[in-house]
Amino acid sequence: MRRGGITLVTVIAVAALVGCTGGEDGWERAPLCINTDDSVFVLIAQSVPSATELPCVSEFPAGWTFGGTDISSGLSRFWLNSDRGGIHAVEVSLQDSCDTAGAVEERPAPDEVGTRVFVRPDSLTPSFTGVRFLLFVGGCIAYTFRFASGASSTLAIETIEALSLLPRAAIVAEVRKDPGLTLCGAGAPACAG
Secondary structure (H helix, E strand, C coil), X not given: CCHHHHHHHHHHHHHCCCCEECCCCCCCCCCECCXXXXXXXXXXXXXXXXXXXXXXXXXXXXXXXXXXXXXXXXXXXXXXXXXXXXXXXXXXXXXXXXXXXXXXXXXXXXXXXXXXXXXXXXXCCCCCEEEEEEEECCEEEEEEEECCCCCCCCHXXXXXXXXXXXXXXXXXXXXXXXXXXXXXXXXXXXXXX
């Protein structure tokens, strides 16, 4: 990605993050864990400045595709579609906190070390719905599952293995490579106001 693209994104994100939905504006791409220089991470990082972790996709299992994004002040969301689980089968959201009422704590997966994980299955039939919460310093990521009727709940395992966390510090470091750019929040200067 060219520095100009990151400069424009950072200026937009820092000035006023009012809401970006993927599509014509160019933000419509999966936040892949290996692309720390992708402008979508700058927007995600700035949407919840207190969050020390960011959600990302480490790999797409067979039959899964990227669905879209919605990034605004205080909330970033993206969703994945599945040939078996349906359209918008899982939504990944980042916010400063989550309501884990009714959820049960479980052991974090290897790439979730340093988080507290809570799971709340809401329905198994006719379709699987539920939420997996990852709580960490300054934020929370929720994986909300809404599978199509008849889809196996084991698709949730595929999703959990496909999703990962990216330390916000990696994005702060990437932005610092350009001396004219900054992010505010965790690992960066405090946000004004």
